[in-house]
Amino acid sequence: EPEVTQTPSHQVTQMGQEVILRCVPISNHLYFYWYRQILGQKVEFLVSFYNNEISEKSEIFDDQFSVERPDGSNFTLKIRSTKLEDSAMYFCASPELDSEPTANYGYTFGSGTRLTVV
Amino acid sequence: KNQVEQSPQSLIILEGKNCTLQCNYTVSPFSNLRWYKQDTGRGPVSLTIMTFSENTKSNGRYTATLDADTKQSSLHITASQLSDSASYICVVRDNYGQNFVFGPGTRLSVLP
Numbered sequence: 001e002p003e004v005t006q007t008p009s010h011q012v013t014q015m016g017q018e019v020i021l022r023c024v025p026i027s028n029h030l031y032f033y034w035y036r037q038i039l040g041q042k043v044e045f046l047v048s049f050y051n052n053e054i055s056e057k058s059e060i061f062d063d064q065f066s067v068e069r070p071d072g073s074n075f076t077l078k079i080r081s082t083k084l085e086d087s088a089m090y091f092c093a094s095p096e097l098d099s100e101p102t103a104n105y106g107y108t109f110g111s112g113t114r115l116t117v118v
Numbered sequence: 119k120n121q122v123e124q125s126p127q128s129l130i131i132l133e134g135k136n137c138t139l140q141c142n143y144t145v146s147p148f149s150n151l152r153w154y155k156q157d158t159g160r161g162p163v164s165l166t167i168m169t170f171s172e173n174t175k176s177n178g179r180y181t182a183t184l185d186a187d188t189k190q191s192s193l194h195i196t197a198s199q200l201s202d203s204a205s206y207i208c209v210v211r212d213n214y215g216q217n218f219v220f221g222p223g224t225r226l227s228v229l230p
Binding site for chain 2: 004035041042043044045089091093106107108109110111112114
């Protein structure tokens with residue numbers, strides 16, 4: 001079964017520092033998503049990425065955030081200057097079938113990176 | 119505003135019992151509705167996906183229903199097991215974008 005791999009599983013960083021979260025989506029897929037979940041709250045959409053470009057982003061995804069595909073397979077989510085409120089689980093997700101976004105296919109989520117900002 | 123609400127917020131049942139979780143949504147126009155299971159500290163795992171024309175869909179001991187007219191869905195778990203302890207999240211997609219609207223989840227605890 002295809003997997004989505006995220007690293008690190010847990011990252012602790014000081015407020016104001018930059019962090020980079022990494023994800024390896026299902027192989028060769030063009031669509032890719034980042035979500036976050038603050039402890040005890042619901043999952044929130046951050047950004048979707050298609051064919052090396054951001055296709056949609058939420059209000060949460062401000063100038064502090066950026067997403068890249070540095071080497072054609074890995075995806076990264078960068079937070080430039082972390083704030084305490086950035087502490088959350090960050091999930092990447094990849095569609096099970098790499099087709100149009102309105103298709104009714106399933107999504108595979110990674111196991112997440114727990115970011116703790118102190 | 120597109121919203122997904124779930125009830126109850128949390129539920130405790132004994133092993134072997136059945137339970138039903140509810141989801142109400144205001145997402146429009148509707149594309150599909152998904153139920154996910156999320157173990158603590160893990161990513162969500164898909165259980166079912168239902169489109170407008172589907173009323174019921176089963177996946178093992180999980181059965182999801184959808185009433186697109188009233189914008190309600192339910193997830194029924196039969197013969198619960200300890201491993202069913204998790205959060206169950208209802209997610210609705212609209213027909214415009216790629217975004218999903220997540221519900222807050224129902225925290226299910228199955229006790230021996």
